[in-house]
Amino acid sequence: MQRKAYVSGAAALLAALLTGCTGGSGDGGTTDDSNPGRTGATTAAAQPGKYRTLPDPCRAVGKEALDSLLPGLRQITDEERREKAYAGEATLTYDTDRKVGCRWKVDSADATDHLLVDFERVVSYDNTVSDDSQAEQLFATKQDAADLPEPLVSETETETETETETETGTGTDDETGTGANAPSPNASASASASPSSSASASPSADDPSGSPTGPGAAPTDLQPRLLEGLGDEAFLDDELNSSGSTAERRTVTVAFRTSNVIVTIEYTEQPTTVGVVPDSEELQDRARKLAVRLADSLGS
Numbered sequence: 001m002q003r004k005a006y007v008s009g010a011a012a013l014l015a016a017l018l019t020g021c022t023g024g025s026g027d028g029g030t031t032d033d034s035n036p037g038r039t040g041a042t043t044a045a046a047q048p049g050k051y052r053t054l055p056d057p058c059r060a061v062g063k064e065a066l067d068s069l070l071p072g073l074r075q076i077t078d079e080e081r082r083e084k085a086y087a088g089e090a091t092l093t094y095d096t097d098r099k100v101g102c103r104w105k106v107d108s109a110d111a112t113d114h115l116l117v118d119f120e121r122v123v124s125y126d127n128t129v130s131d132d133s134q135a136e137q138l139f140a141t142k143q144d145a146a147d148l149p150e151p152l153v154s155e156t157e158t159e160t161e162t163e164t165e166t167e168t169g170t171g172t173d174d175e176t177g178t179g180a181n182a183p184s185p186n187a188s189a190s191a192s193a194s195p196s197s198s199a200s201a202s203p204s205a206d207d208p209s210g211s212p213t214g215p216g217a218a219p220t221d222l223q224p225r226l227l228e229g230l231g232d233e234a235f236l237d238d239e240l241n242s243s244g245s246t247a248e249r250r251t252v253t254v255a256f257r258t259s260n261v262i263v264t265i266e267y268t269e270q271p272t273t274v275g276v277v278p279d280s281e282e283l284q285d286r287a288r289k290l291a292v293r294l295a296d297s298l299g300s
Contacts, residue, residue: 049260072108
């Protein structure tokens, strides 16, 4: 009887140990399942932006582009001064991983030209907001500050609306569309003109803003506007300033965003002769070409 009692006691001890192990495992599972906070903690953080570094802004603009934007460079006879002018001057920054810039100022016989190129890498410190989303919000603020004229219609949308109106125009007198409401031959020719032909119209002497007023030229061609095909989003601003008896100064700004990097170009020209107005089309064309080069160099 004593030996039998011993065996039963040993069996009871073994059963207790097994129950304890099983209970510990079950308790752990219950704790994980019943704590919703642990499930939320495993949610994936927002994705980082494409860019982790920024280029050297003073080297981002090649000599060929600088020659086009700053004609006075080739008029500098002193080689040392000319090389220094090409090199530009870095803007003051406290974190070159986040924001860098470079500026140039060159005088020529006809005008003084200024160029500023600025790169900003946006980083979100909110795990629920991606770098791209943060950059998109910052770019929207920048665009609002530019105060582009209403309505904000992109170039592509403007061309599409013009083509649609031309193609759907029908007359009311007969089925061939030759009635009183049919578009005239002159109107059709104007609507079907290519964007390049519209943009090439020269500014009128009566229009110091530089907006084209010639036949076949839409007034919005050179106005501040959204741009298509440049980074993820882009806009162009064009401002003409005059200060009393001094020559008029035009500043063209092109800004675009690609992923989490925002690039801003400010191109200013002030003629040496009072009464001469910087050509809007020419300055916009130069600034946009530089923007395309910078976007390509970023790999957008």
